[in-house]
Amino acid sequence: MPEVDGASLAARRGSSSRRARRPVELELRGELDIPVPPPLHFTGTVFKPSHFPTSDLAFDGALYLRTLRLGGRQLAYRLRSCGGSARPKVHVELYGARPLSAALVDAARAELTFRFDLGADLRDFERTCGRDRLLAPALERWRGMRVSTGLSLHEFLAVTTVLQNTTVRRSVQMMEALFRRFGSTVLVEGRRLSGFWDPRKLEAAGEQELRDLKLGYRARILARQVQQLARAPGLEQELRLSSTDELRGRLLELYGVGPASVGYIAFEVFKRHGALEHVSPWEQQIFSRLLFGRALASPREILAAADRRWGRWKMLAAHYLFEDLFWRHRERPVAWLAKRIRL
DNA sequence: CATCAGGGCCCTG
DNA sequence: CAGGGCCCTGAT
Numbered sequence: 001m002p003e004v005d006g007a008s009l010a011a012r013r014g015s016s017s018r019r020a021r022r023p024v025e026l027e028l029r030g031e032l033d034i035p036v037p038p039p040l041h042f043t044g045t046v047f048k049p050s051h052f053p054t055s056d057l058a059f060d061g062a063l064y065l066r067t068l069r070l071g072g073r074q075l076a077y078r079l080r081s082c083g084g085s086a087r088p089k090v091h092v093e094l095y096g097a098r099p100l101s102a103a104l105v106d107a108a109r110a111e112l113t114f115r116f117d118l119g120a121d122l123r124d125f126e127r128t129c130g131r132d133r134l135l136a137p138a139l140e141r142w143r144g145m146r147v148s149t150g151l152s153l154h155e156f157l158a159v160t161t162v163l164q165n166t167t168v169r170r171s172v173q174m175m176e177a178l179f180r181r182f183g184s185t186v187l188v189e190g191r192r193l194s195g196f197w198d199p200r201k202l203e204a205a206g207e208q209e210l211r212d213l214k215l216g217y218r219a220r221i222l223a224r225q226v227q228q229l230a231r232a233p234g235l236e237q238e239l240r241l242s243s244t245d246e247l248r249g250r251l252l253e254l255y256g257v258g259p260a261s262v263g264y265i266a267f268e269v270f271k272r273h274g275a276l277e278h279v280s281p282w283e284q285q286i287f288s289r290l291l292f293g294r295a296l297a298s299p300r301e302i303l304a305a306a307d308r309r310w311g312r313w314k315m316l317a318a319h320y321l322f323e324d325l326f327w328r329h330r331e332r333p334v335a336w337l338a339k340r341i342r343l
Numbered sequence: 344c345a346t347c348a349g350g351g352c353c354c355t356g
Numbered sequence: 357c358a359g360g361g362c363c364c365t366g367a368t
Contacts, residue, residue: 052350164351170365171350216363221352258352282350341350 023185023192026076026095030105033082033089036118039144040088042081045116046148049326052168054175055194056183057150065188066150067195070111071104073097074195076188077112088144090118095188114240117146117271125273125313132309134291135317138324147319149268153236154229155196156269157254160261161221168341177213181205202226221256228254236269244272267315276306276315285340290321 046064057066068075076095083089094100094108113119122144129135149156162174182197182205202210203226210219229235239247247270251262259278266275279287279299288297291305310317329337 160351165349165362166351167349167365173365211363214364217352217361218363220362256352260351264350280350 021185023187024074024097025187026074026097028093029096029098029100030094030108032092032094032105032109034092034109034113034118035083036088036090037121038085038088039122040081040085040090040118040146041142041144042079042088042090044142044145044323044327045118046079048148048323049330050322052163052172052175054172055179055192056196058191058193065191065193067186067188067193068108068111068150069152069155069196069198070107072198073100073104074184074186075100075108076186076193076195077108078189079112079116090116095186114271115150116148120146120271120273122146125316128313129310129317132317134309135320138320141324142320145320145323147268147271147273147316151196151269153239153265153269154199154226156265157225157229157257157261158196158222160264161218161225161256162215164218164221164256164261174213174215174218177215181209181213199226199229203230218256224255225257240270244275247272263315267319273316274312274314276303276318279303282340286322286325286337287318289336290325 043061047059059065064079065076068077073096078093078095080091080093081088082091090112092108092112094105100108126139126143130139151159158178159171159175162171162178166174176194178197179194182201184195184197186193186195202222205223207219207223210222213219215222235250239250242250244266247266248262251257251265257265260280263275263278266272279302284299284302285296287302287306288294291297291302306314306318325334325337328334
């Protein structure tokens, strides 16, 4: 079987793509262990079936491999679970084209610890929510699951932007078009993965070039966001230390970020475990089924119920329900869900 | 073939 | 604070 994928096709066509791209081979350059307060559910933490699939990540149950842009370098990493249930650890293998400085390895450790919420102590969550009848089965199956994203704020904003007002299928197309045009391709352990772009490249391109990728009105959003972020270096680090109110306010200042995106970003990027203030229509349908067993409850009802049941952990609790549902769906399709999330 | 809604947000009135 | 418009695509 001849291998046909985006990158090799582009390379073969040569002149028809803007830049023939040969994948850069990355090699193992460093390893580290991150201790995690127990419990840890490794698979539930690293892989989220509710997220749409993109080519910066490979996951097949045994292998978790993804790219990482850090310190101006294009890296990749593989995660494994180790250390047993009493003293869980995440083992990280770091890949790069060239050797890594000790400082870069330290930076990677700090980033991965934060991005996968590996410092979180979940005992209070279990105390608060463990008795909830609705949540208990999901909590039992996924005990130790954390909220996570492998993406930086900047990268995650691209995702929330391509998610807007469209179907998941098209979101995937837009994301891959961005990778092809602005990203890089790396080869790690025989796998071909996309790397995120240098924001300056996107900034230099401007709105029209983004429109050519069929991003529609989202082209303006990405173009303006990248400018705003360029003017605020260090914003992501700063916001990690901000109050959630401050965080919300600052995120809303970004062009194209509204209440729905703020919710996803506050929870997934900044690990605010209680960040559930907004229920979008597709989530409303799912919550209605899960919480009330009927087709449609009002967002107010849903938010009130979540607050009453789960308090300051309400978004993490909702996350357990959603991921549990999507995992079950992945294994054996759930008919009513399939109708709502079809590609 | 035409029409329309899809995992929002901005802007106007 | 409600609602029209926005880009594009696949489903109908």
